Amino acid sequence: MRAYRLFAAAIVGVGVATMSTGVPAQDAPTGIVGLRQATMKTLGAHMGALKAILTDQTEMVDQVPMHARAIGDVAGHIPVLFPEGSTDPESDALPAIWEDKADFDSHAEKLSELVAALAETAEGGDVQASLAAFGQMGKEGCGGCHETYRKKDS
Amino acid sequence: MTLTSIIHPVKAALSVLVAIFAAGTGALAQDTQDAVRETPSDPLAAGRLVAAIGGCANCHTAKEGAPLAGGDPIHSPFGTFYPPNITPDPATGIGGWSDEEFITAMREGISPGGDPYYPAFPYTSYTHMNDEDLLELKVWLDSVEPVEQASPAHVLRMPVWPHLEAPFDVRFALWGWRWLFFEPARFEPDPAKSKEWNRGAYLVEGPGHCAQCHTPRNIFGALDHDRAYSGSATGPDGEKIPDITQGPDGIGDWSQQDLTFFFKIGMMPDGDFVGSEMAKVVNEGTAKLSDADRAAIAAYLMDLPVD
Numbered sequence: 001m002r003a004y005r006l007f008a009a010a011i012v013g014v015g016v017a018t019m020s021t022g023v024p025a026q027d028a029p030t031g032i033v034g035l036r037q038a039t040m041k042t043l044g045a046h047m048g049a050l051k052a053i054l055t056d057q058t059e060m061v062d063q064v065p066m067h068a069r070a071i072g073d074v075a076g077h078i079p080v081l082f083p084e085g086s087t088d089p090e091s092d093a094l095p096a097i098w099e100d101k102a103d104f105d106s107h108a109e110k111l112s113e114l115v116a117a118l119a120e121t122a123e124g125g126d127v128q129a130s131l132a133a134f135g136q137m138g139k140e141g142c143g144g145c146h147e148t149y150r151k152k153d154s
Numbered sequence: 155m156t157l158t159s160i161i162h163p164v165k166a167a168l169s170v171l172v173a174i175f176a177a178g179t180g181a182l183a184q185d186t187q188d189a190v191r192e193t194p195s196d197p198l199a200a201g202r203l204v205a206a207i208g209g210c211a212n213c214h215t216a217k218e219g220a221p222l223a224g225g226d227p228i229h230s231p232f233g234t235f236y237p238p239n240i241t242p243d244p245a246t247g248i249g250g251w252s253d254e255e256f257i258t259a260m261r262e263g264i265s266p267g268g269d270p271y272y273p274a275f276p277y278t279s280y281t282h283m284n285d286e287d288l289l290e291l292k293v294w295l296d297s298v299e300p301v302e303q304a305s306p307a308h309v310l311r312m313p314v315w316p317h318l319e320a321p322f323d324v325r326f327a328l329w330g331w332r333w334l335f336f337e338p339a340r341f342e343p344d345p346a347k348s349k350e351w352n353r354g355a356y357l358v359e360g361p362g363h364c365a366q367c368h369t370p371r372n373i374f375g376a377l378d379h380d381r382a383y384s385g386s387a388t389g390p391d392g393e394k395i396p397d398i399t400q401g402p403d404g405i406g407d408w409s410q411q412d413l414t415f416f417f418k419i420g421m422m423p424d425g426d427f428v429g430s431e432m433a434k435v436v437n438e439g440t441a442k443l444s445d446a447d448r449a450a451i452a453a454y455l456m457d458l459p460v461d
Contacts, residue, residue, distance in 0.1 A: 047425030055415055135419035139437065143420065143427035152393065152430070 033088040036081035039074055046071050047138065050118075054131045064122035064130055068137075072115040075141075078108035092151040104149055111141035201294025204287045206442040208280070208361040210295075212434050213237040223247070223301035228274060229391055231311070232375055235274040238305035242296050246304045249296075256292045257285065262338050270328040272308065273336075273375065279363035282341040287361060335376035347457075350446075354454025357447060362439075367395045367431070383458050393430060401460040413452035414445070 029037060046067040053060045053067075084098050097104045114137035122130040205211070213225045214237045225237030242249035248256070255266040263277035264270055271277060310324055341360055343352040358364045369377045370386040384404070385397035400406040405413070412423045417440035420428045428436060440448060 044425030047421065048423075051415065051421060051425075055411070131419075135421075138419060138421050138427040139433070143429055143433060146426070147429040147433070 029088040029090045032081065032083060032086045033091050033093075036086075037091075039077065039081060043071055043074055043142070047142075050134055054127060054134055058127045061122055061125055061127050061130060065119040068115045068119035068122065071137075072112050072119070075108050075111040075115065078111075079105040094149050094151055097149050104145070107141075107145035107149070110144065111137070114141040197290045197293040198297055200287075201290035201292070201297075203442060204291040204361060205294055206439045207357060208291065208363070209435055209439050210240065211438060212431070214240050220299070220301045220303070222295070222298055223303045224305050227306075230274065231388065232274075233308060233310040235272065235308045236306040237275075239301065239303050240295060241298050241301045241303075243300040243302050246302050247300060249300055251292075253289060253292060257288050260288055260291075263332070263336070269325060270332055272325075272328065273331070274308075276363040276366045278336055278377065279360060279366055281336075281339050282356065282360035284341065284356075284360075331374065331376070335374065348453070350450045350453050351457060353447065354450035354452070357443075357451050358454050362451070364398075368398050383455075390431060398455060399458045399460050400456065404460070405455075408456075410449065410452045410456055413455060414448045417441070417443070417448040417451060418445075 028034060050064060050067050053064055079101075082093065082097055082101075082104065084101075087093065087095075114133070118130065118133040118137050121133045211222060213228065214222045216224060216226045219225070220241070222240050223243075224239040228235045228237065239247045241247040244250045251259070251266055258264050259266070259271070260277060260280045261283065262281065263273070263275065341356045344355070347355075365377055365382060367389050368383045368385060369379065370381050370384060371388075372378050383398050384401065386395040389395035397404040408416075408423055416422060416428070417436060419441065420433055420436040422428060427433070440451065443451075
């Protein structure tokens, strides 16, 4: 009996210790940071659809302009999604954004132009040219801004 | 105490002073193609491709500099390295090197004067390259515009006293490092694997020198092959380098198609685009390969052992 109780006590002890030392999960950001993270994820989803069309389901190239326009619409919202001081421990946004907000905003403008070019190319039905425009949009539109204004791999 | 057991620690101690954190693909690349005298001959085009996958310009071309005339400094725990001028200028570049001298430099890390290079120059990978690729690469390098520009001397540091510059030329101790960590090798195809896998293995282990960043290093700055491709907290210029094995922190959720496409335009499965040094590796390197070569690289990477 004594051994059984010791064993039970040990289990309870370990359980309590685990609970008390467990690091609480960081809450997903809410407010403007939560919105912009959710919005950025929608861009990733459109990018995934564009990749699937341009590398696999190429006969669906007529669907490219819709995804491109959706990205373009979001690009138009990027400047207001990053108001001054909108930081969060879970945010990857670098303070450099607000040191030169005009430059940051110009990247969103650049993305708008590049997706417009992609939509236009895809309307012509040329898959290879669309793929090239897609790559340029990703590198210069998405990558160009992330390189400067987003935290590197955490 | 045997003679070997005395010599070994001595060599190791010497080596630690000079072991270099090889900085893989460094500085910014510019489009080196502008400087190439376009001729349709095959070795030249082939050599340009070897230069692309080898990423020569990533280290040897400075952000604001002439192609291959010397790169931006690479900062590492072992000091600051200045990638030298590799244009065909006879005085300050590599003009006038014989094919044998070039191959010895690439595959054994020994200069035409007989001095060992610091392993910041990734000859420990290039040692796997074949003669054809190296000779074509030389044809292409010889075609680049010669630029007269002297290369600054490297500034060595000892990781144990990082605030002190090494007070003397410690290049002689590189012989010890080589003795401990380098064996000239050549790529040997694995007959049990597919042709595609072997092609990928050659590109990754040889010219692509992926391990130089993606494999962690020991305290001597030598690659830790037991943890191959599991990433590194201290890549070139302090950047964190990801695990690219199929392990839990790696890229097990990427398909071969994801990887092949990544090497074409730099897009990751989540729709985001790769940045930093790897963006240059893709844009200036793998993007210029054939689809078959990209698929081969992917096939090999997906088969990397998980430790």
